[in-house]
Amino acid sequence: MLALIIRRLAQSVLVMLFVALIAFVMFRYVGDPIASMVGVETRIAEQEIMRDRLGLNDPVFMQFLRFIGNAVQGQFGISYRLQQPVSELIMSRLPATIELAFASATIALIGGVALGVFTALRQGSFATGAIMAASLVGVSLPTFLIGIALIYIFAVELGWLPSFGRGQVVELGWWRTGLLTESGLRSIILPAITLSLFQLTLIMRLVRAEMLEVMRTEYIRFARARGLSDKAINFGHALRNTLVPVITITGLQLGSVIAFAIVTETVFQWPGVGSLFITSVQVVDVPVMAAYLMFIAFVFVVINLIVDILYFAVDPRLRVDGGAAGK
Amino acid sequence: MTEPLLSVRGLTVEFPTRRGVLTAVNNVSFDIMPGEVLGVVGESGAGKSMTGSAIIGLIERPGRIAAGEIRLQGERIDGISPSAMRTVRGRRIGMIFQDPLTSLNPLYRISDQIVETIRTHLPISLAEARRRAIGLLDDVGIPDAERRIDDYPHQFSGGMRQRVVIALALCAEPDLVIADEPTTALDVSVQAQIIDVMKRICADRGAAIMLITHDMGVIAETANRVAVLYAGRVVEIGPVRDVIKDARHPYSVGLMGAIPKLGGDAERLTQIPGSMPRLSAIPQGCAFNPRCERVFDRCRVERPEPIAVAPQREVACWLYDEPRSDGRAHA
Incomplete structure (x- = not known):
């Protein structure tokens, strides 16, 4: 390993x-x-x-x-536009993006797995049909449209949630978090949902397809033939076998959530790295763009590494002989 | 005479499809006595596995038991609630599947899978269950069981995995084991060992076996009685020695003729012409009539029911209907 x-x-x-x-x-x-x-x-x-x-x-x-x-050494030069070191700029924007990305990845993962398992086990029920139809909408509607629709409903019409910004933030060393104040938490809800919707439907469809596949396997039949409870079979034996592809997709999606939060950050005026990138592109602030490119590549590389290590935790077949057996 | 352990009466399994209802198992009846080994033999698609699945309540949708009843120690087990069925599966009827490579969950240690099964059915502690599991693995012939119990399925060979599967099927001490082609996926050299292990371990525990296979050789060595299935029906049932030496149904005669004999003359094995009909095109009358050498008019019109021809022996063939209306032989 x-x-x-x-x-x-x-x-x-x-x-x-x-x-x-x-x-x-x-x-x-x-x-x-x-x-x-x-x-x-x-x-x-x-x-x-x-x-x-x-x-x-x-x-x-x-x-x-x-x-x-x-x-x-983290030196990417000076921003043409803001005349500040690029690394400082990115670091000051990073917490906002990371908090948003993790909030939406959490929503997507929990919601996606739960709905995926539900729709796989309740094949043919009305609720399953409704969820599957709704998921098509989630996959096909562009993010900005969903964001704008959510702003219209929850911020403009109902007035429950703020429509832009991060709310009040608290400094924890160099990390500026919005997760500790009420207005911060209220602010993250809409953008996080917007950003998570696509990943959520993707994970849900993936989990469902994998579950249906696994439920047909011999070892699930054998588990039934041994009289194990439905709970043990569905969540112990079946779900764990669906995890390898789910981890892959979730990992890659987390990468793209961080990388392509640009649209959502723009719609919600979220002060993250994505909106920094957009404004930099507008004025051809090349050092910022180059640094952003490096940063995103770094995120993907790290996530892929973590995904590879997670495989080992989930699937014992890969552990033999330093992984040679599984390849 | 003692009460049968398992009693199947008129079992019929149907699959509704767009082009009509397919009958995979048709009016099948048989008994299994405590401790007995019943062989169930027939070609692929004859309904052997489906009969086994029906008994343990694992017919895949949209298939369903359309008629008949299944009694275990006198008590009906078809159509009971899922939770009641779970106390039958594993605890009273164990099942061994064909392919040991796919029967075990690849992500769990052998110990987890056995202990989980034992503790589902028996109220014993984790440590006690583990001790039992090791004993059981030892019994089925896994060397160094104490160490190997914590291995994963992929670390065992096919034959060893089937031993694990046998241990799993027997870990809650069921009275009946349904073995669905337990050696088909294994090397020939390992098959005999697995059959021996299964037979011995069931005999030790007094468990009866329903051995489903298409290998008459395995049946001849293992079973007490044999039921021959063709196109979803029992065509002949009786003690193994009698059926092998003196098969009555023309289909069984063909089957027995296909067993190679050691030391016999080097004559050709007999072959049954044609193949079993598809479930959607079972001929009228006796399902075997298009392939039968001794077919006569009645076979094409009327369906034969099992007829007792000797003590413990039944044959579903008009040749044995009294008064004996001897058909003219084609050959």
Whole structure:
């Protein structure tokens, strides 16, 4: 198992290097950094001096190495727009995004598994039909539409929940959380639901399909033939066998929830990394975009690593011989 | 005469489909005595497995028991509530499935699966259940049971897994074990061992066996009596020696002719021409009539019911209807 983790780590480093290359190319070649820093009346000679000082005349390879070296230390340069270090900017926005992502992933996971199991066990009932039909809506409606609809119903018409922002936040060291105040909790409900709806229906359909598959297997029949209770069979024997694909999808979805919270964050004016990215794109703030790219890649790599380790916890067949047997 | 352990009367299992109702098991009756081994033999699709599933109440939807009754020690067990049925399954009737590779849940240790089953049926402590499980694994011939009990199914070979399955089926000490083709998925070299283990362990505990198989050799070595099924019906039932030596129903005659004999002349094994009809196209009269060498007019019109031809022997064939209306032989 250790060997596998090390192998995966090595692969992760490769992936990160590749993404760094893309980020670097973008950083270096999308527009001229000097042109965006200087005014119209700066002389060419002065520009050349700046170019030299910033190391832009060094060989590309050297520049890339320097970029990596800085990135490893968390240095992504200064934002063109806000004139602050990019790493600071991202760190200040990160807690909002992570709290939103985890809140919605929790909703999606609990709701998705529960509904998936329910619809698999109650095949053909009216409730199942209704849930399955509703889930189609969840899959096919775009996120922003759901967000706007929720704002209209719960914020505008009913006035129960706030329609934008994070509410009041509390500082815990550098982490600014909205989960400890009432207004913060009320604020997270709508965006979290909006963001979770797609994942929820996805997980639900996946769990249901897997459950139906597992319920047909011989070992479930054999478990029945031994007189085990329905509860032991459904939740002990069947559900655990559906978990491997569910973990995969949930992991990847958590990654995309963090990465693509952009739309939801925009709709709800959520002060997270996603909305930072959107505003940066609008003004071609390349350092922020490059750093965001690296950050998202990092999130995916870490989540994939965790997913791989979780497989081992769930499926004993993978544990033999450092995982070679399962491949 | 003692009371039968299991008594099946007129069992009929139907599957409603879009193109009409298929009858997988048709008016099947037989008894199993305490401690007895009843072999149930027939081709694929003859209704052997379906009969077993019906007894333990595990017919898959939309199939259903349309008629007949099943009594275990005199008490009806068909159509009882799911919770009552759960006290029968595992506790009073154990079941062994065909494929040991898929019968065990891959994600749980052997110990968990056995202990869970024991504790579902018997009010004993965890430690006690575990001790029993180890004893049982020892009994079915798993070497070093104390250590191997905490292994996962994939760490056992096919034959070893089937031993585990036998241990699981017997862990709550049922009176009857339904073994549905227990050796079909195994290597030939392992088959005999598994049959021996199953027979011995059931004999030790006084459990009767309903052995479902298409392998007449296994039946000949193991069973006390044999029921031959064809297209969902019992065509012949009787003591194994009698049926093998002196089969009466033309289908059983064909089946017995297909057993190779050691030391016999190198003559060709007999073959029954044609194949069993599909459930949707069972011919009128006797289901075997299109393949029968001794068919006569009555067979094509009227369906034969089991007729007693000797003590303990019944044959569903018009050839044995008194007064004997001897059919002309085709061959």
